[in-house]
Amino acid sequence: MDQQIIVATVSKAARDVFSTMLGLEIEVGESFIEKTSPPESQKVVALIGLAGQWIGTGVIGCSPEFACRIASTMLMAEYEAVNEDVLDAMAEMANMIFGNVKTELEESLGGLGLSIPTVIFGRNFATRSVGQQAWTVFPLKAGNDEMELKFCLMPNRDLQLHSRPGRAHSPMVVENVEA
Amino acid sequence: MDLNVLIVDDSSAIRKILVRVLSQTDLPIKQIHEASDGSEALKIVEANDVSLILSDINMPNVDGLELLTQLRNTPKWKDLSVVMITTEGSQAKVMEAVQLGAKGYVRKPFTPEQIKEKVLACLKAA
Numbered sequence: 001m002d003q004q005i006i007v008a009t010v011s012k013a014a015r016d017v018f019s020t021m022l023g024l025e026i027e028v029g030e031s032f033i034e035k036t037s038p039p040e041s042q043k044v045v046a047l048i049g050l051a052g053q054w055i056g057t058g059v060i061g062c063s064p065e066f067a068c069r070i071a072s073t074m075l076m077a078e079y080e081a082v083n084e085d086v087l088d089a090m091a092e093m094a095n096m097i098f099g100n101v102k103t104e105l106e107e108s109l110g111g112l113g114l115s116i117p118t119v120i121f122g123r124n125f126a127t128r129s130v131g132q133q134a135w136t137v138f139p140l141k142a143g144n145d146e147m148e149l150k151f152c153l154m155p156n157r158d159l160q161l162h163s164r165p166g167r168a169h170s171p172m173v174v175e176n177v178e179a
Numbered sequence: 180m181d182l183n184v185l186i187v188d189d190s191s192a193i194r195k196i197l198v199r200v201l202s203q204t205d206l207p208i209k210q211i212h213e214a215s216d217g218s219e220a221l222k223i224v225e226a227n228d229v230s231l232i233l234s235d236i237n238m239p240n241v242d243g244l245e246l247l248t249q250l251r252n253t254p255k256w257k258d259l260s261v262v263m264i265t266t267e268g269s270q271a272k273v274m275e276a277v278q279l280g281a282k283g284y285v286r287k288p289f290t291p292e293q294i295k296e297k298v299l300a301c302l303k304a305a
Contacts, residue, residue, distance in 0.1 A: 020288035075195050088192040095190070096287045099237075099266025103286075106269050114237055114266070116189065 001054070001109070001153055006136055007031050010058075010151050013100040014140060017093060022073045026147075029139035034150070042123045044082060046094035049115035050102055056153035058098035059127065059135075060090065066145040067121075082121050091117040097149070105153075181209035182302075183227055187220040187234040187246065188264070193287075197233055197264070200291040206298070217241030221249060224256060231302065233294075236265040236272060244272075247279040260305045262297050264289065 011028040018024045044067040047059045062070075064086075068079040071089035079086050094117045102112050120127075138149040186197045194213045201208060212227060214220035218241040223229065232250075236243035243263060250256040262283035263276045273284055282304060283297040 017288045020290055071192070075192060076199065085192065085195075088190055092190045092192045095237075096266055099287065100268065103266070103268035111269065111271065116237070116239055 001105075003136070005105075005108075006151065006153065007138075009101050009104045010097070010136070010138055010149060013097045013104070014138065014149055016100065017096045018140075018142065021093075021096065022070060024073070024142045027141045029141065031136050031138045034135045034137045036128070044087070044090050044119065044121045045127065046087075046090040046117050046119045047127070048094045048098045048117040050098070050112045050153070051115070051156065052112035053110045053156055054105075054112065054153055055156045056151065058094060058101065059150040060094045060097065060147060061150075062090075062145070062147040064121065066142075066147060069145065087119040087121060091119045094119075098151070101151070180230070181207050182231055183210050183212070183229045184208055185212045185214060185220060185223055185227075185229045185232045185234075187214045187217065187232060187238070187243065189215050189235065189238045191215075193235070193264075197294065200294045201298070203291065204295050204298070206302075217243060217246030217249070220246055224250070224259070229259065231298065232259060232261045233264050233298070234261060236263055236267040236276070244275055244279060247276065247281060251280050258305075260301050262301050264294070 014028060015026060018026045042064060043061045044064055045059060045061040047057055050056045064082045067082060067086050067090050070093060071079045071086040074089045075085060099114055102114050106112050135150040135152045140147040140149060184201060186194050188194050198211050201211060212223045212229065214223050216238045234243045234246060243265065247261055250259055250261065260282045261280065262285065263281045264285045264287065266287045268286045276284060282301040285293055285297050
């Protein structure tokens, strides 16, 4: 998969979702490849899996404060601490961003399934994707707030002969979570 | 005619947004019901005189397309107006939803105006 297409597709999807759902214009910084994820100090992370002829995972992560601001804007209510509504808003952001990435990539990669998003809030945890080492990382800025998007995609060698996508699962491992 | 609307989405955030959008329209809405998947939606449709459904596609248990199939296979619900509101934007899914009788299709992310426009068009056509 052409890296430039991935960068352009994820960047556009993120801009569209922030702009349409939150009225926020974001800056997408230069993307880079990351082999291993450093431990997160304190973050809200939402992840979602894609599966079909290609498999992958999309992740969004930001501070609890920014997650609360996203939920406050999206739901037009005040959230000062991470609760179910905040986690749900983050899950929906991941669903919309990577759902749109999926739709765009399907034109060249064939049908893909999207998993139900998973959200994690904790301290000192690391995420890694089983069998996949390289992530494309997109640093985003919205005013003074920062978010990180990560995306990895690889051919599904087990399903190369099958064309029908199933429900995706995130092959994701989370280690050392402290609530 | 007062409308009984059912919003079906596994995301409570999206349900809250849609309730707000509908409440801000001039539509004569009597009640807004919420369901987190197709299975729950079918129970609400059975127990209430629902006139419009706004449904996601990608949901656990019974998804939006299965919900549509079950509605169309039940004579008393076969003409019920259903608008799909989903991230599933692939041509195949859109075609499948239309063939199953969806009266409208809105892709997430959406603006309140897009929802209002689609709901109004759907109600006019009904």
